[in-house]
Amino acid sequence: MLNWIWLGLMLVSIGYAAFIPGRMELVASAILEGASTAVQLIIGLVGAMVLFLGLTRVAFDGGLREWLGRVLAPLVRRLFPEVPPDHPATSSMVMNMSSNMMGLGNAATPFGLKAMSDLAKLNPNPGVASNAMILFLAINTSAITLFPPFGTIAVRQAADSADPWAIWIPTLIATTFSTMTAVAAYFALGRLRIFQVRPGSTPASSEASAPVDEILTEGDTPDAQAVDPERSPSGWRWVVIGAFALAVILGLGLELSRLVPEIGVGGALKSIASGWLLPLFVAGLLLIGVSAGINAYDSMIAGAREGLEVAVKIVPYLVAILAAVAMFRASGALDAVIEILNPYTRAVGVPAEVLPMALLRPLSGSGAFGVMAETLTTYGPDTFIGYLTSTLMGSTETTFYVIALYLGAAGVVNGRHALAACLLGDLGGFVGAVLACHWFFG
Numbered sequence: 001m002l003n004w005i006w007l008g009l010m011l012v013s014i015g016y017a018a019f020i021p022g023r024m025e026l027v028a029s030a031i032l033e034g035a036s037t038a039v040q041l042i043i044g045l046v047g048a049m050v051l052f053l054g055l056t057r058v059a060f061d062g063g064l065r066e067w068l069g070r071v072l073a074p075l076v077r078r079l080f081p082e083v084p085p086d087h088p089a090t091s092s093m094v095m096n097m098s099s100n101m102m103g104l105g106n107a108a109t110p111f112g113l114k115a116m117s118d119l120a121k122l123n124p125n126p127g128v129a130s131n132a133m134i135l136f137l138a139i140n141t142s143a144i145t146l147f148p149p150f151g152t153i154a155v156r157q158a159a160d161s162a163d164p165w166a167i168w169i170p171t172l173i174a175t176t177f178s179t180m181t182a183v184a185a186y187f188a189l190g191r192l193r194i195f196q197v198r199p200g201s202t203p204a205s206s207e208a209s210a211p212v213d214e215i216l217t218e219g220d221t222p223d224a225q226a227v228d229p230e231r232s233p234s235g236w237r238w239v240v241i242g243a244f245a246l247a248v249i250l251g252l253g254l255e256l257s258r259l260v261p262e263i264g265v266g267g268a269l270k271s272i273a274s275g276w277l278l279p280l281f282v283a284g285l286l287l288i289g290v291s292a293g294i295n296a297y298d299s300m301i302a303g304a305r306e307g308l309e310v311a312v313k314i315v316p317y318l319v320a321i322l323a324a325v326a327m328f329r330a331s332g333a334l335d336a337v338i339e340i341l342n343p344y345t346r347a348v349g350v351p352a353e354v355l356p357m358a359l360l361r362p363l364s365g366s367g368a369f370g371v372m373a374e375t376l377t378t379y380g381p382d383t384f385i386g387y388l389t390s391t392l393m394g395s396t397e398t399t400f401y402v403i404a405l406y407l408g409a410a411g412v413v414n415g416r417h418a419l420a421a422c423l424l425g426d427l428g429g430f431v432g433a434v435l436a437c438h439w440f441f442g
Contacts, residue, residue, distance in 0.1 A: 005400075005419065006324050013327035016336070026330040034326030038318040050304040052110040056095060057303025059285040062292035064091065080132045082122065089118035093136055099281075100143035112140055112402075113409040120410040125197055127413050131190065134418040137406055138186045141397040142178035142425035145171060148270070149394035155373050156390055161381035165270065167390045170436035174395035174429050181428025182421050189417035197416070237290050244287065248280070317408030321400050325363045334359060350434055353385045357392045362399035362426045369393070388437045395429035 013030075017023035056064075076083065076090050083089055092115035099108035115136060123130045129137075148168045156164040189195055252272070259268035289296045328334055337359065342352040350358075353375060361368040372393045379385040399422045407415055 003413075006320060009324035009328045012333055013324070013331040016333040017331040020332055023330070023332055027327050030326040030330035031323055034323035035319045037326065038322040039315070042315055042318060046308065050308055053114060054300035054302075054304035055282060055285040056092075056111065056114075058289035058294055058296045058299045060091065060303075061299045062289035062294045064285075064288050079135060082130065083119070083132050084122075087118065087122065089115050089122065089132075092118055096140060097143065100140065101146050108140075108143075109405070112136075112406055116406045116410040120412070123410070127411065128197055129407065129410075129412045129415045129418050133407075133410060133412065134190070134416060134421060135183070135186050137403060137415075137418045138182040138421040138425060139179060140406070141399045141402050141422040142175065142182040142429060143397065144175045144179050145394060148273070151369075152372070152390050152393045155369075155376060156381045156386075159373075159376040159381040159386075161376075161386075163382070166382075166440070167387060167394070170387070170391045170433065170440055171394040173436040174391055174433035177432025177435075178396045178425045178429030181431075182425025185421040185424035186417070189420055192417070195417040195420075237293060240290060241287055244283070248283075252276070313409060313411075317404045318401075321404040322364075325400065328363070329360075348434070349438060351385050351388070353379060354388050354392060357389050358430055361392060361396060362423065363401075365398035365401060368398070384437065384441055387441045388433060391433040391437055392430065395433045396426045399423060399426055 013027055014024075017027045076094070077085060080090075080093070083093075092111050096108050096111035096115055099111060116133060119130060119133050119136065120126070123133070148165060149171050152167065152171075153164045156167070255272065256268055259271055262268075263271065286296060289299060334356070338352065338355040341355060345355060346352060356371050357368055357375065360371055372389050375389045376386050381387075381390070399419075403415065403419055403422060407413075407418070
């Protein structure tokens with residue numbers, strides 16, 4: 001299905017622009033701009049992937065993988081029966097889901113890419129998405145976000161909102177709708193004959209898109225011996241951990257004593273969550289390794305190589321999908337779709353002004369972010385249009401981007417019902433956002 005969607009975006013863009021004076025020049029420019037944007041995204045993504053996969057390797061060498069496998073084995077076995085509880089994919093999926101739930105999108109992506117690469121090693125049909133891959137994608141693109149959407153809140157605050165945090169609970173409701181819909185769609189669509197794996201259905205091009213099975217993991221390569229953790233004497237590491245914990249507690253107390261008189265307890269806690277969450281997450285990964293006596297630097301370098309390997313593999317997939325999206329926007333076809341849908345959405349309480357956000361969110365995260373900022377500036381952050389646009393921003397992920405990214409990391413060219421399940425999850429998030437905003441804001 002992704003193949004037909006991609007072809008449709010490309011051909012419809014060119015065909016539609018052919019009938020509108022001046023549009024073909026914009027489409028021509030968008031082709032190269034989209035490809036350039038993809039490369040820029042990769043360059044920005046490489047740093048996060050190298051860093052977080054390196055930090056995760058430190059924690060995993062320190063025993064985090066085994067601990068996660070034991071604690072979450074019952075849930076993982078129920079959701080992913082084809083994945084062994086002690087397989088590396090299990091811990092990568094858990095770290096990805098946990099990061100998404102905490103709103104740490106940059107940290108979640110490297111974990112997700114590693115999980116897809118590990119799931120590819122269990123896949124009996126290379127090139128065809130397994131059930132575990134599809135369910136993982138459905139959960140990932142619609143992940144429930146428990147923490148506030150700090151990026152959206154920052155834009156609302158910059159737009160002089162009286163209550164930038166008002167969309168936190170509506171966003172939580174929208175992501176809950178999105179996840180429930182995506183998971184239900186995965187199970188329902190998987191029963192259809194058209195989406196079931198048939199013998200001999202492996203794409204002929206699967207060898208060219210082989211999964212990322214060269215990625216360094218414990219014990220697969222000679223380099224793994226070079227970074228074999230050096231167990232240190234047990235005394236000093238607990239001194240380091242204790243001193244660090246004491247320093248953080250004291251610093252946190254000082255920060256609260258400074259913020260509470262200025263912005264109150266609620267505002268202080270929100271500020272702490274916004275500024276301290278990611279640094280403490282990084283420190284937690286490192287301290288897990290320290291507690292086990294891991295040589296953290298060597299372990300981090302071994303994990304960082306994994307991020308670099310995956311980044312190289314996914315460049316073609318991102319260039320293809322982002323170029324198509326840029327062409328679709330530049331051709332004016334997106335505006336035409338919005339005009340067609342406007343009468344129907346108005347009838348169910350959805351203003352036409354939010355349709356660009358609803359349609360762009362699955363296609364382009366940066367585009368949707370720009371549309372949100374423009375909408376808040378034009379109509380105001382505390383209008384119903386502003387509330388709904390802000391909630392839609394956090395209601396789901398950039399579906400096409402995530403699917404292209406993750407399936408590319410796994411060497412998959414036939415996603416089966418992954419795209420359909422994820423898009424239905426987007427629809428569920430849209431419905432949840434509309435209902436939540438009408439409930440909270442009238």
